Amino acid sequence: MSSSNTKSVLRTRRHDRVRHKVVGTSSRPRLAVFRSNKHISAQLIDDSVGRTIAAASTLEPTLRSNSGANKQAATLVGQLLAERAQAAGITKVVFDRGGFLYHGRVAAVAEAARKQGLEF
Numbered sequence: 001m002s003s004s005n006t007k008s009v010l011r012t013r014r015h016d017r018v019r020h021k022v023v024g025t026s027s028r029p030r031l032a033v034f035r036s037n038k039h040i041s042a043q044l045i046d047d048s049v050g051r052t053i054a055a056a057s058t059l060e061p062t063l064r065s066n067s068g069a070n071k072q073a074a075t076l077v078g079q080l081l082a083e084r085a086q087a088a089g090i091t092k093v094v095f096d097r098g099g100f101l102y103h104g105r106v107a108a109v110a111e112a113a114r115k116q117g118l119e120f
Contacts, residue, residue, distance in 0.1 A: 011098075011099040011100065012099060013099070014099035015098050015099030016099075018096060018097065018098075018099065019096070022094050022095075022096050023047050023094070024044070024045050024046055024047040024048075024093075024094060024096075025046065025047070025048055026046050026048060026049070027092070028092045028093060028094055029044040029045055029046050029047075029053050029090060029093055029094075030044070030045045030046075030047060030093065030094050030095075030096045031043075031044055031081070031093040031094065031095050031096060031110075031113065031118070031120065032044075032045055032096040032098055033095075033096065033097055033098050033100065033106050033109050033110075034098055035098070035100050035105055035106055037069060038068055038069050039057065039058040039059055039068035039069065040057070040058055040068060040069075040073065040074050040077055040105050040106075040109065041055065041056070041057035041058070041059065041077065042055065042056055042057070042077055042078065042081045042109050042113075043055035043056075043081075044081070044084075044085055044088075044090060044093060053085070053088050053090060054081060054084035054085050054087075054088055054090070055081070055084075056077045056078075056080040056081040056084060057077065058073045058076075058077060060080075062080075063076055063077065063080070069105075070105070071104060071105055071108040073105075074104075074105040074106075074108035074109045074112070075108045075109070075111075075112040076112070077109055077112070078108065078109040078110065078111065078112025078113040078116070079112045079113070079115075079116050081109075081113055082112070082113040082115075082116030082117060082118045083116060085113075085118060086116070086117060086118075090118075091117065091118065091119055092118070092119045092120065093113075093118055093119070093120045094120060095110055095120045
């Protein structure tokens with residue numbers, strides 16, 4: 001396999017395709033999810049001004065006690081992000097899976113955020 005077809009390059013291409021369609025605004029920010037091998041993070045982004053409204057990650061001290069690489073940790077990240085979004089007055093978002101499959105930890109973040117009251 002050539003270096004132009006590595007997993008990270010292919011994921012970046014998928015993410016670029018998604019980002020042509022998904023744009024966050026101040027009334028409906030983009031919920032962007034990033035998944036690494038050890039952690040997961042999510043943030044609400046207003047693309048019109050390039051500002052992060054709220055964020056949550058397994059790197060935070062409150063969530064760091066659990067393993068960051070499982071669905072349970074991803075669920076906690078989704079719940080925490082939804083709580084912070086509601087505190088900022090956000091109820092509707094657009095979901096950006098970041099080029100990852102909507103499966104496993106990425107789906108767990110989305111489902112937890114929906115259960116906490118975010119609409120997308």
